[in-house]
Each structure stands twice: as structure tokens, then as C-alpha cells.
Amino acid sequence: MPETASWRLLFAYVRPHRRALLLGGVLSLVGSLAGLAMPLLAKVVIDAFGEQRSLVGPVLGLTAAVLLGAAVGALGRYVLERMGEGVVFSARRSLVDRMLRLRVSEVDRLKPGDLLSRVTSDTTLLRAVFTDGVVETVSAVFMLVGAVVMMAIMDGLLLLITLTVLILVGSLVGLVMPRIRRASTQAQVAVGEMGAVLDRVLQAFRTVKASGAEDREIATVGAAAREARDRGVAVAWWTSIAGISAWVSAQLAFVAVLGVGGARVASGALEVSSLIAFLLYLFYLVAPIGQMVQGVTQMQNGLAAVKRIREIEELPAEEAADAAGTVGTAPAGVSFEGVAFRYGDDRPVVHHDVSFTVPAGGMTALVGPSGAGKSTVFALLERFYEQQSGTISVDGRDIGQWPLGRLRASLGYVEQDAPVLDGSLRENLVFAAPEVGEAEIRRVLALTRLEDLVARLPEGLETKVGHRGIMLSGGERQRVAIARALLRRPRLLLLDEATSQLDAVNELRLREVIAEVARETTVLVIAHRLSTVTTADRIVVMEAGRVRAVGTHSELLDGDDLYRELAATQFLLPT
Numbered sequence: 142m143p144e145t146a147s148w149r150l151l152f153a154y155v156r157p158h159r160r161a162l163l164l165g166g167v168l169s170l171v172g173s174l175a176g177l178a179m180p181l182l183a184k185v186v187i188d189a190f191g192e193q194r195s196l197v198g199p200v201l202g203l204t205a206a207v208l209l210g211a212a213v214g215a216l217g218r219y220v221l222e223r224m225g226e227g228v229v230f231s232a233r234r235s236l237v238d239r240m241l242r243l244r245v246s247e248v249d250r251l252k253p254g255d256l257l258s259r260v261t262s263d264t265t266l267l268r269a270v271f272t273d274g275v276v277e278t279v280s281a282v283f284m285l286v287g288a289v290v291m292m293a294i295m296d297g298l299l300l301l302i303t304l305t306v307l308i309l310v311g312s313l314v315g316l317v318m319p320r321i322r323r324a325s326t327q328a329q330v331a332v333g334e335m336g337a338v339l340d341r342v343l344q345a346f347r348t349v350k351a352s353g354a355e356d357r358e359i360a361t362v363g364a365a366a367r368e369a370r371d372r373g374v375a376v377a378w379w380t381s382i383a384g385i386s387a388w389v390s391a392q393l394a395f396v397a398v399l400g401v402g403g404a405r406v407a408s409g410a411l412e413v414s415s416l417i418a419f420l421l422y423l424f425y426l427v428a429p430i431g432q433m434v435q436g437v438t439q440m441q442n443g444l445a446a447v448k449r450i451r452e453i454e455e456l457p458a459e460e461a462a463d464a465a466g467t468v469g470t471a472p473a474g475v476s477f478e479g480v481a482f483r484y485g486d487d488r489p490v491v492h493h494d495v496s497f498t499v500p501a502g503g504m505t506a507l508v509g510p511s512g513a514g515k516s517t518v519f520a521l522l523e524r525f526y527e528q529q530s531g532t533i534s535v536d537g538r539d540i541g542q543w544p545l546g547r548l549r550a551s552l553g554y555v556e557q558d559a560p561v562l563d564g565s566l567r568e569n570l571v572f573a574a575p576e577v578g579e580a581e582i583r584r585v586l587a588l589t590r591l592e593d594l595v596a597r598l599p600e601g602l603e604t605k606v607g608h609r610g611i612m613l614s615g616g617e618r619q620r621v622a623i624a625r626a627l628l629r630r631p632r633l634l635l636l637d638e639a640t641s642q643l644d645a646v647n648e649l650r651l652r653e654v655i656a657e658v659a660r661e662t663t664v665l666v667i668a669h670r671l672s673t674v675t676t677a678d679r680i681v682v683m684e685a686g687r688v689r690a691v692g693t694h695s696e697l698l699d700g701d702d703l704y705r706e707l708a709a710t711q712f713l714l715p716t
């Protein structure tokens with residue numbers, strides 16, 4: 142049953158805090174139970190009054206019970222709230238841990254905004270599950286049982302009336318609960334959807350503005366927000382229905398008990414003090430019933446959130462990161478043998494049969510029309526996805542046999558349009574190798590022709606770049622990405638050239654950088670520019686998921702029609 146799975150996950154988060162839960166729970170309970178003694182003490186005070194005994198003792202006792210009960214209850218509440226924060230923290234940590242280890246293929250299918258809302262807003266709901274949920278419900282049950290026992294001692298008939306009301310309320314609340322849960326799940330889904338829409342807008346902010354699509358996007362986000370509001374209102378509606386029925390029933394019970402009890406007092410079957418105490422207990426029932434409704438609602442909310450969190454926890458993750466260890470710096474060779482791949486069972490085949498070999502060292506260029514499957518070659522090498530058949534080897538060893546951490550530590554990967562991360566330029570450079578020394582940073586800066594940029598920036602390497610800092614140009618961004626990959630000392634550099642045209646100066650720099658890097662390691666570059674292609678040691682021509690030719694620039698110009706055509710059009714060669 143999925144419900145039990147949700148509880149199991151919830152308990153996994155709570156387990157480290159079980160002592161606090163127990164302590165807080167017991168304290169809250171003691172605080173509530175102290176309240177139970179109050180009507181009894183009131184009866185003693187009234188009896189003492191009637192019998193003209195001293196009131197000092199009973200009144201002091203009553204005051205002490207009130208104060209002590211309140212103090213213990215408040216302490217219990219604090220301990221529970223603290224534990225609630227601890228549970229939210231555990232859930233967030235474990236969720237973030239899981240999220241970063243998810244397979245790329247899983248993240249492809251998820252909307253980033255929705256994912257964010259699961260980590261931020263859904264986890265917040267867990268706080269209340271134990272504080273306002275379980276503990277309040279348990280202490281309410283204790284109060285109820287305690288009150289019922291005390292009432293039984295006072296008068297059986299009046300208790301019967303009260304119990305009838307209780308059962309009525311119970312069944313009503315039971316009917317309403319599933320509706321609360323459903324509405325609460327829908328509210329959280331709507332908040333997630335809102336996050337997803339907002340994320341879409343922020344990702345394409347300039348396009349949204351340039352397209353004059355602000356109003357339409359505002360309306361879309363607004364629709365999601367409205368949905369969240371409507372679902373939230375539905376939760377409030379059903380909670381109020383449950384609350385008001387509990388309250389009205391208690392009032393009805395009060396009137397009935399007052400009527401029947403009054404008659405019994407008149408006939409001498411019941412003492413006045415007992416009737417007053419009974420009525421006080423009846424009032425005591427109202428609070429725990431409300432508390433129970435509130436508690437169960439909170440649990441429903443929490444369970445709905447756990448369900449969404451569980452969906453992420455249950456997605457397949459990559460194998461646990463192994464210590465990469467030292468991977469050496471010797472250039473590595475690569476081979477693809479009969480590789481077939483598609484991004485999903487319902488997706489078209491991207492690689493039909495890809496076979497090629499890249500010896501260690503030097504520069505190999507992958508070329509081919511858009512959509513031929515070149516970037517996919519890199520994604521498979523990094524093991525972001527797994528091929529359906531065929532073998533991919535690095536250094537003659539099947540990459541499936543490599544510990545993932547070691548494999549990725551051997552590769553340097555520069556994405557097409559590689560992003561600059563928010564932070565200083567230094568943080569960007571050492572992102573893949575935080576322990577790298579100053580001398581190595583300087584060497585790589587020189588190699589990637591970034592020294593000029595560093596000299597120009599107001600605070601050198603410490604200058605903030607990215608969203609909240611200086612925006613780098615396309616060429617600079619690409620060289621920063623190459624420097625970042627190189628600082629990891631890769632044995633094989635995978636470079637997906639940006640498709641956007643660079644100016645002549647940047648293009649020359651890029652060519653120099655690649656040529657120099659190819660002297661120290663293997664470079665596999667997806668080339669969109671003539672300058673990169675002509676200097677390659679070998680060129681692999683891909684078309685529609687197959688390798689159709691391999692050779693040098695001049696060999697392919699002579700021997701391959703597609704290459705000649707690409708050279709003439711894509712690489713701007715004179716025909």
C-alpha cells in the first residue's frame with residue numbers, strides 16, 4: 142500500500158530524532174493531562190465552598206495545576222517544534238543528495254521548477270506532521286479517553302449522551318478526511334506546476350521579453366497560482382466543515398447534558414458539583430476534538446507531501462560516487478563498436494550503429510549534419526545514458542566496467558554553450574578540481590589565452606561572473622569552460638564546440654588552445670568550424686546515427702561526398 146510506504150519514509154526521517162519526539166510527546170501529554178485534573182479540582186473547590194471548609198488549599202492546588210500544566214506543555218511544544226525542524230532538515234538533505242545523484246535521463250523528464258518546489262515547499266509540510274499531527278492527535282486521544290473515564294465516574298447516563306455525539310462527530314470527520322488529503326495533494330501539485338512555469342520563464346527571460354509574451358506568461362503563472370489557491374481553499378473548506386461539526390456537536394451535547402443533568406440534580410440523583418464538573422469535562426472534549434481534526438488534517442497534508450518527495454526518492458540513481466583516486470595523466474584512447482542508442486523506448490533511434498576508434502593523443506574531430514548524433518557520443522562516454530547495444534571503451538576497457546567516479550575523472554567535458562556558474566571566476570575554474578594549486582591555474586590560464594581577461598577584470602580571479610556578476614562573452618565562456626575541464630587534468634578532453642560563430646580573434650585563440658591541449662592529452666572535438674577541422678589528426682564523419690567515413694581533411698575532401706558538401710556549406714569552404 143502506498144500509504145504505508147509514505148509512513149515508512151516519514152519514519153526514516155524521524156528515526157534520528159526519536160528521543161526528542163518521545164520527550165516532547167510525553168511532555169505535551171503531561172501538560173494536557175494536567176488540564177484533565179482541573180474540573181476535578183474545581184469540584185473539590187465547590188464542595189469545600191459548600192461545606193464551608195477553607196478554600197486556600199484547593200485554590201492553591203488548582204493554580205499550581207494550571208501553571209505546571211502550562212509550563213510542561215509549552216516545553217513539550219518547543220521540543221517538538223525543534224524536532225520538526227530537524228525532520229525537515231533531514232528530508233531536505235536526503236532529497237538534495239538523491240537529486241544530485243539522479244540519472245541524467247531521469248532529470249531530463251522532470252521539470253526543474255517542480256523539482257525545486259518538492260525540496261523547498263513540500264518538505265516544509267513535514268514539520269507539522271509530528272508536532273501538530275501525530276502528537277496532537279495522540280494527546281487529544283488521551284484527553285478524550287481521560288475525560289470519558291472521569292465522566293463515567295460522575296454519571297453513566299450523561300456519558301451515554303456524550304458518547305453518542307462523539308461517535309457522530311467521529312464518523313463525519315472520517316468522511317471528510319479523504320477529501321482533505323486529495324485537495325491537499327492537488328494544492329501541492331499546483332504549487333509545483335507554478336514553479337515549473339516560473340522556471341520556464343526565467344530560463345528564457347530575454348526571449349519572453351523579446352517576444353512580448355510577458356502578459357501571456359503572467360497569465361499562465363497566474364492560472365497555476367489560482368489552481369493552488371482553489372485547492373488550498375478546498376482544504377480550508379473541508380477542515381472548517383470538520384471543525385464546525387465537531388463544535389456544533391459539542392454544543393448540542395452540552396445543551397442535552399445540561400437539560401438531562403439539570404433534571405437529575407432536581408430529582409436529587411446527582412450533586413450540583415458533579416454536574417458542573419461533568420459540564421467542564423464536556424468543554425474539555427471540544428478542544429481535543431478540534432485538536433484531533435487539526436492533527437489528522439496535518440497528517441494528511443504531510444502524507445501528501447511525503448508522496449511527492451517519495452516520487453523523487455524512488456527514481457533510479459547513479460551508483461554511489463566512488464573515490465576517484467589518481468587516474469594518471471596519460472592520454473586515453475576511445476572506441477565505439479556497433480553502438481545503438483535511443484533516449485527512451487518511445488524515442489527515435491539516435492545511434493543505429495556507431496563504430497570508430499580514437500587512438501590515445503592528438504586531435505580527432507567529429508563532424509556531421511545537425512542531429513547526426515555527435516553530442517550523444519559524448520553523453521554516452523560520460524555515461525549520462527546507457528547504450529542499448531554495442532561496446533564503448535576508454536583505454537581498451539568497457540566503460541560499464543569503470544567505476545563511474547574514475548571514468549568521469551579521466552574525462553574533461555566541455556558542453557556546447559557551456560554555462561558559467563554563479564560565483565567568482567576562480568570558483569568557476571577550480572569547480573572540477575578544488576584542490577588545484579595557483580601555479581597550475583596560471584599555467585592553464587596561459588594555455589587557454591585567458592590571462593588578458595583576468596588582467597582586465599576589476600578583481601582578477603576573484604571577480605564575480607555569471608548572473609550576479611560580469612557577463613562573459615561567448616568566446617570567453619568557452620575558454621573558461623575548457624580551462625575548467627583542463628584543470629581536472631583529463632586524459633581525454635571532450636569538447637562540444639559552440640555552434641554560434643565566434644569572431645576571428647576568438648576563433649584563432651580557440652584553434653591555438655585546442656592544438657596546444659592536443660599535445661598533452663587526447664582531444665575529441667565536435668567541430669562546427671573549418672579551422673578546427675582542418676588541423677585535426679583525423680575526422681569522423683557521422684550521418685543519421687552512423688559513421689560514414691574517417692580520414693584527414695584532404696582525404697575526405699577527395700573521398701566523401703557528404704564531407705565535401707559540409708565543407709562547402711557548413712564550414713564555408715569555397716566549392
Ligand SMILES: Nc1ncnc2c1ncn2[C@@H]1O[C@H](COP(=O)(O)OP(=O)(O)OP(=O)(O)O)[C@@H](O)[C@H]1O
Binds near residue numbers: 488509510513515
Ligand atoms: N536529452 C535528450 N533526450 C531526447 N532526445 C535527445 C536528447 N538529446 C538529443 N536528443 C535527440 O537526439 C538526436 C541527436 O542529437 P545530438 O545532440 O546527438 O545531435 P548532434 O549531431 O550533436 O547535433 P548538433 O550538431 O545540432 O548539436 C536529435 O534528434 C535530438 O533531438
